[in-house]
Amino acid sequence: MSVIVEGKNIVRDYHVPGGLLKKARTVHAVKGVSFSVEKGKTLAIVGESGCGKSTLARIITLIDSATAGDLIIEGQKVDIAKAPLTAEMRRKVQIIFQNPYGSLNPRQKIGDVLAEPLKINTDMPASERNDRAMAMLKKVGLGPEHFNRYPHMFSGGQRQRIAIARALMLNPSLLVLDEPVSALDLSVQAQVLNLLADLQDEFDLTYIFISHDLSVVRYIADEVMVMYYGEAVEYGTREAVFSNPQHDYTKTLFAATPRADVDSIRARIAAKKAAA
Amino acid sequence: MSRLFLRSPEAVAGTIILALLVAMALAAPWLFPRDPLAIAGPAMLPPFQDWTIPLGTDRLGRDVLSGLFHGARTSLAVGLAAAATSIVVGVLVGTIAGFAGGWVDEVLMRVTDAFQTVPGFLLALAFVSVAGPSLGVVVVAIALGAWTQPARITRAEVLSIRERDYVAGARVIGMHPAEIAFREVLPNALPPVLALSSVIVAAAVLTEAALSFLGLGDPNRVTWGGMIAEGRAVLRSAPFLSIVPGIALVLTVLGVYLVGEGAVEASAVKRGNA
Numbered sequence: 395m396s397v398i399v400e401g402k403n404i405v406r407d408y409h410v411p412g413g414l415l416k417k418a419r420t421v422h423a424v425k426g427v428s429f430s431v432e433k434g435k436t437l438a439i440v441g442e443s444g445c446g447k448s449t450l451a452r453i454i455t456l457i458d459s460a461t462a463g464d465l466i467i468e469g470q471k472v473d474i475a476k477a478p479l480t481a482e483m484r485r486k487v488q489i490i491f492q493n494p495y496g497s498l499n500p501r502q503k504i505g506d507v508l509a510e511p512l513k514i515n516t517d518m519p520a521s522e523r524n525d526r527a528m529a530m531l532k533k534v535g536l537g538p539e540h541f542n543r544y545p546h547m548f549s550g551g552q553r554q555r556i557a558i559a560r561a562l563m564l565n566p567s568l569l570v571l572d573e574p575v576s577a578l579d580l581s582v583q584a585q586v587l588n589l590l591a592d593l594q595d596e597f598d599l600t601y602i603f604i605s606h607d608l609s610v611v612r613y614i615a616d617e618v619m620v621m622y623y624g625e626a627v628e629y630g631t632r633e634a635v636f637s638n639p640q641h642d643y644t645k646t647l648f649a650a651t652p653r654a655d656v657d658s659i660r661a662r663i664a665a666k667k668a669a670a
Numbered sequence: 671m672s673r674l675f676l677r678s679p680e681a682v683a684g685t686i687i688l689a690l691l692v693a694m695a696l697a698a699p700w701l702f703p704r705d706p707l708a709i710a711g712p713a714m715l716p717p718f719q720d721w722t723i724p725l726g727t728d729r730l731g732r733d734v735l736s737g738l739f740h741g742a743r744t745s746l747a748v749g750l751a752a753a754a755t756s757i758v759v760g761v762l763v764g765t766i767a768g769f770a771g772g773w774v775d776e777v778l779m780r781v782t783d784a785f786q787t788v789p790g791f792l793l794a795l796a797f798v799s800v801a802g803p804s805l806g807v808v809v810v811a812i813a814l815g816a817w818t819q820p821a822r823i824t825r826a827e828v829l830s831i832r833e834r835d836y837v838a839g840a841r842v843i844g845m846h847p848a849e850i851a852f853r854e855v856l857p858n859a860l861p862p863v864l865a866l867s868s869v870i871v872a873a874a875v876l877t878e879a880a881l882s883f884l885g886l887g888d889p890n891r892v893t894w895g896g897m898i899a900e901g902r903a904v905l906r907s908a909p910f911l912s913i914v915p916g917i918a919l920v921l922t923v924l925g926v927y928l929v930g931e932g933a934v935e936a937s938a939v940k941r942g943n944a
């Protein structure tokens with residue numbers, strides 16, 4: 395099995411400039427996190443709000459650079475602060491954001507949203523770009539009638555499907571999903587998670603899946619990393635972490651979460667329907 | 671949107687006023703093909719005496735109505751051109767400052783500050799006195815004092831929009847930063863700036879009039895400000911010479927302002943409904 399992405403002691407500090415009354419200070423958002431994910435596998439990153447998950451996601455997807463540490467993607471060390479990214483490297487890693495209402499440009503039609511990555515990174519003719527966009531739209535469960543619509547005409551779940559389609563246009567090997575379903579209804583969550591699982595099989599995708607919902611993590615993860623104040627306090631296979639948590643924070647996290655895997659999500663929906 | 675717009679009485683009134691003014695400006699060369707600066711009859715003819723010169727003549731015997739029509743051309747042309755120039759420059763500066771950040775932002779905003787601390791009219795005066803009065807110079811002179819506000823507003827918008835996920839997403843698919851700034855960020859930052867445009871146009875029309883009043887307008891064109899200044903010398907014996915162009919000026923500014931208010935209101939209602 396080949397390793398797709400590897401992080402070694404990744405550190406990220408934010409310098410918050412001071413004002414008249416405040417002193418400048420440094421936020422240590424990520425404090426030396428290491429991980430590695432093999433092809434076709436899913437690493438889930440769990441942790442409470444503000445523990446540095448999104449910061450790590452932006453580093454892995456090469457949006458921001460790390461303050462220190464190494465990021466190795468398909469065996470190549472990448473540092474966007476030192477050398478500009480090649481288009482080749484760019485297309486290997488894509489991201490899905492948490493808020494489906496903020497991740498699509500409100501002034502761009504869906505067809506253009508999907509074709510754009512190809513327009514920028516390839517010299518494919520427009521007709522072929524549109525064909526591929528259309529095919530991808532179908533793959534994520536939307537139809538050709540959606541091609542010329544604007545983002546505000548879609549529901550949150552549909553938007554997230556569009557975001558997924560766009561991320562896959564460049565044939566990436568690694569997809570970073572930053573809480574991709576936490577803004578969605580439970581029933582829609584299950585649909586999107588199933589779609590993600592199907593796509594992972596079909597395209598042999600590697601996922602880094604960020605979440606604070608343990609039921610979702612239990613459903614999708616192969617390996618789990620628990621973050622706490624910028625540190626990885628727990629890291630192991632799903633079975634190991636769930637059955638035998640080592641760190642105190644993980645134990646309280648598990649104790650505080652109602653058991654809710656996809657089966658119990660379904661059960662809850664059924665109960666809701668029965669009650670209504 | 672247009673139906674919402676026409677529902678407010680202010681917007682309708684403003685639209686009618688502006689439509690009349692535009693019609694005046696466009697019709698001027700056909701209705702008054704003679705040079706409006708040429709002598710048309712006896713000097714200081716009061717209004718409603720001679721029906722070929724309905725609004726009478728000024729001290730030099732020039733047709734007041736013809737001046738009013740040709741003056742509408744100058745006022746609107748200069749007002750719109752100056753406003754467009756200041757909005758384009760302001761939006762460019764604001765986008766670059768907000769998007770680039772760092773020292774670029776610092777430098778551009780200090781320059782903006784510098785321009786903003788000098789009153790716009792003084793800046794225009796100084797510029798015209800140095801560069802000489804001509805239509806183009808007047809446009810630039812007015813824009814010189816008016817671009818800072820759109821620049822500030824655009825920068826503030828851009829600062830918030832550049833943190834949106836779709837901007838990060840554009841970076842992840844490898845879009846060039848300049849393209850991100852002008853295709854992803856700028857269009858979404860525009861609405862509040864455009865809402866301001868009516869105020870900028872109105873201010874530009876007034877500044878143009880003030881410059882002409884002080885004799886710094888293009889001497890080869892009739893302007894309302896120039897007509898008011900011209901009438902001032904005989905204000906007691908022939909007040910209509912100043913009052914008529916004065917009313918035209920007030921109506922123009924009012925019309926622009928009402929249309930702007932109506933548009934802002936309509937878009938607010940639309941957003942509220944969405």
Ligand SMILES: Nc1ncnc2c1ncn2[C@@H]1O[C@H](COP(=O)(O)OP(=O)(O)OP(=O)(O)O)[C@@H](O)[C@H]1O
Nearest residue numbers: 408409410421423442443444445446447448449450
């Ligand atoms: N641009 C920034 N400037 C300064 N501090 C920042 C910035 N971005 C994030 N931080 C800080 O870094 C820390 C980690 O933030 P991050 O967004 O990575 O958290 P998170 O785990 O994704 O939280 P959530 O679950 O709420 O999304 C927080 O304390 C946050 O305030």
Ligand SMILES: [Mg+2]
Nearest residue numbers: 447448449572
């Ligand atoms: Mg986050």
